[in-house]
Amino acid sequence: MAKGPGQLGSVETTMASLNHLNKRASHCTVSVGDSLYVWAGNQDDLPKVHDSEEKRRITSNIEHFTYSTGQWITRATTGTPPLGVMGYCCTAINDHLYYFGGHHNDCFYNSITQLDTISLQWREIEPTHATRPVMRRGYGGMISFKHDKVHHLLMIGGGGSKPAVQLPHYKYIKFPSGRWRTNEHSIYKLSSRKWNNPSIIGQCIPPANAFIIEKFNNTRAVLFGGVETDDDDDKNTYANNIYILEISISTVFWQCIKKPEAVDQWPVGRCHHAGAIIITGSDCPMLVISGGLDKNKDTLDDCWIFNMTEHSWIKLAVPHSVSKRKNHSLSVFIMSPHCVWIITVGGYFDKKTIANIVMLTELDIKYIVINRKGEWIAGDTLCINGVNNNEYKMKYQDQLQLGRRIWLEEYQEARKGDTSDIEQTLKSAINALEEKERQAQFYRQVIEQKEREEAEKDQEIRRYCYQLQEKDRMLQEKDRMLQEKDRELCQSQDTVRMYQHNDHWVISKDEVALTKEKLGKGAYGFVTVGIFRGLRVAVKSLHTIIISDYNRGLFSREMSIASRVRHPNLVQFIGATKVGNPLILTELMSTSLNHELRRNRLTNQQILSIAQDVALGLNYLHLFKPQPIIHRDVSSPNVLLKPCTGPAGFEAKISDYGTAKIVQTDNIGARSSYMPGNPAYAAPEAPIPDQHSPAMDVYSYSVLLMEMTLCSLPEMTTAEREVQSGSVSWSDMKSLIQRGLNANPRARPTMAQGIESLKRMKI
Known part of the structure; x- marks a missing residue:
């Protein structure tokens, strides 16, 4: 409560009793x-809990220092203060403080x-x-x-918890401890309470924390130091770069100034x-820094001032009590254009003090004067934590009087036409022009970068257009192929329909007389001699057992196909019945290759002749239109022989080419586990079944060649058959056999290629 003039002494006594600041750091x-x-920071009596009544009681107080009186006053606040009491960010807008x-x-x-410094009431804007x-x-x-007359907050970088979203413009580094570090930029519009993330142009700081950033006009700021990480190897870099930031509502331009060699x-x-x-007035902005930790994690003992023009x-000579600190704070109070007070508050002192005390209680005031050369130098240092109030007021009044005298002298010299002011003004103008030139150069670099980015985008768009054109061409080609396939499918369907509805091959059972002469018996049934x-x-x-509704339809289709097969090396199909158990009629052959191999060893001339006949028949089936016919059961019992007058003495024909698909199915339906042939x-x-192709007939044909050449039954496994093929002494035949026995179907020769090999084969 304010006091009247007659109560001034009592007010001073009360304030003096409060002229003390509790020790703290990271504030x-x-x-x-x-x-x-x-406000807040790490304090001795602060509970080590996320939230508690005691923590809120302590953090509900804020320390208030007035430059004119030199008094620290603990003031109680209302509302709910933030929970993040260490390493927070704070900035002032008019009479309000904002904490993030x-x-x-x-x-x-x-x-x-937000904290209103007049009502001292907290208001949570964003939880x-x-x-x-x-x-x-x-x-x-x-x-x-x-x-646009609207206040915004810009937050940059820091370390903390795993981000909910890793935004594309920024970098995020995860450490083994589970902590994360980032260079994320977040802009908060106070009027609408909306967040947005600006774009970055220039050489932005990598993921970093524990740096300092200060603005020196509405849209420009300076950043120095910090611990950086630019990759995932958990390696920290203690930086000493200066960054100049140009800020807009949607973009942050970065300019990096590194130490010249x-x-x-x-x-x-x-x-x-x-x-x-x-x-200070027309002088260029200056950045003052002190203390901190170096790369060896030792507390630094220095104080510097940076000329941003x-x-x-320039290194300032200040006492250790001012400069040898970390996690402390600096504030500036302008006494005059030539006099500045720097307030150093709290922090940790050094390793020894950290080990014993943890928090530093000392509070110093540092003022700086400027000499005629325009270089900043350090003056006296005064400890104001518990300082005598009259002593402080005397120092304050002396500085005010000194400031007034300096301003009066400068005014009088200006009235006398002192050319030194003109020179100083000219020098300031030149410095300002140089600064503008640097800004112009920076913006030129930004524009050039933008132009490069635009050129890259144009190139990317052209590449994308080309890719679209290429994809369109591919789609057109695929569409053409689909149309071609559709035509082929229509033709196949027409052919199938023709086969299904054209039963010219059907004969009546009454026309077939079966004799008692048995020719053979197999998995599909038995063969006898008949009269038709x-x-x-x-x-x-x-x-x-193999007759079912499904198989009846398949039987009709296969018989329709067989009725159209015409080749001298295929057993001639005559017809079939459809009523009851089907009967299939073919031409009658004299004997089978299997029977002859069991009786006599064939000559090479006979082997080559039979091999050519079988190859011609299979090649015809494999090239059949509209769909190839896969025999699936090429074997010596299915190669039938008829005597002829040629040098080989036999004419060979393939049988069972029309019923292979029927024989491999049954009414149980276990097709996936059945192996045909x-x-x-x-x-x-x-x-x-999904891998069946004409190549499987080529494999079986190669086994048949090996059986004829060796005059012995083939082995039962593929590995044994490969070994067995090595016993073939006929080199040309051996080469053809081994190529046909390749485990990879695509590596086997076609029947057409096999025919050419047989033509060139020497006996």
Whole structure:
């Protein structure tokens, strides 16, 4: 409560008793007018819990320092303060303080909370939310800017919890500890409470935390130091780069200033240091930093000031109590254009102090004066934590009087036409022009980068258009192929329909007279000699078990195809019955190859003649239209012989080409496990119906050649047959056999190629 003039002494006594700041670190100090505010941070009595009544009681107080009185006052607030009490970001807009993120007890936050410095009331604008596309983090940076008369907050970088969403413009690094580091940019519009993520142009800082960022006008800021990680190898870099940021509502332009090789006067890389911006009238902005941790994690003991026009550093000579700290804060109070006070608050002191005390209680005030050469130098240092109030007021009044005298002298010199001011103004103008030129160069680089990006995008668009054209061409080609396939399918369907409805091959059972002369018996039925219209024929009677509704339709289709097969090396199909158990009539042959092989060894001339006959018959079947016919049961019992007058003495014909598909099915329907044909001749893919092709006949044909050449039964396994083929002494025949026995169907020769090999074969 304000006191009247007569109560001034009592007010001073009360304030003096409060002139003390509790020790703390990992906090922020923010200036609002003539006041400095310090909230939370790591304190001795702070409970190590995520949330509790005691924690809220402690963090409901804020420390308030007034430059004019030199007094620290603990002031109680209302409402709910943030839970992230360490490593948070803070900035001031008018009379309001805004707090973002932070951490405590291994919990990280992405909340935004406002404190009204007049009513001292907290208001949570955005609560912490784990699924928000804004990483929960601490030890990053935050500044405010205005766009179209609307205030915005910009948050950059930091370390914390796993991001809910890894945004495409930024980088995220995960460490073995489970912590993450990022260079994520988040813009928050206070009026609409909307988030957005700006684009990045220029050389942006990699994922980093524990740096300092300060703005020096509405849309420009400077960033220094921090610990960076640019890859996933968990390697930290303690940076000493300066970054200049140009900020807009949708874009952040980055300019990186690195230490020149020829320059020695440059601070080492560091993190957890403190910094503040100095702006005094027409002079260029200055960045002052102090302390922090180096790459060896030792507490640094130095203080530097950076000229943002000349891009140069000056090291200031200050006491250890000011500079040898980490996780502390700096604030600046402008006494005059030539005098600045720097307030150093809290932090850890050094390794020894950290081990014993953890928090530093000392609070120093540092003011700097400028000499005639325009170089900043350090003046006296005064400890104000518990300082005598009269002593502080005397120092404050002296500085005010000094400031007034300096301003008066400068005004009088200007009235006298002192050319030094003109020179100073000219120098300032030149510096401003140089700064503008640097800005123009930076923007030119930005524009060039934009042009390169546009050119790359144009090239990508052209490449994409070409790909679309190529895909369109491929689609047209596929459409043409589909149309061709559709025509072929229609033709096949027409042929099938013709076969299904044209039963010219059907004969009546009454016309077939069966004799008692048996020719053979197999899995499909038995064969006898019959008389059809006075002609002796072979009659195959199918077993009842293989006759079903499905097989009847398949039987009709196969018989229709067989009735159209005409080749001198295929046993002539005569007809078939459809009533009851079907009877299939074919021409009557004298004997079978199997029977002859069991009786006598064939000569090479006979082997070659029979091989050519069988190859010609199979080649005809494989090239049959509209669909190839796969025999599936090429074996010596299915090669029938008829005596002839040729040098070989036999004419060979293939039988059972029209019933192979019927024989492989039964009314149980276990097609997938049935292997067609004789296992001794079967190709490796025979048990797999989806892999059946004319190549399986080529394999069986090669086994047949080996059987004729060796005059011995084929082995039962593919491996044994490969070994057996090595016993063939006829080199040309051996080569053809072994090529046909290849386990890969695609590597086997076709029957047409086999015919050519037989023509060139020497006996």
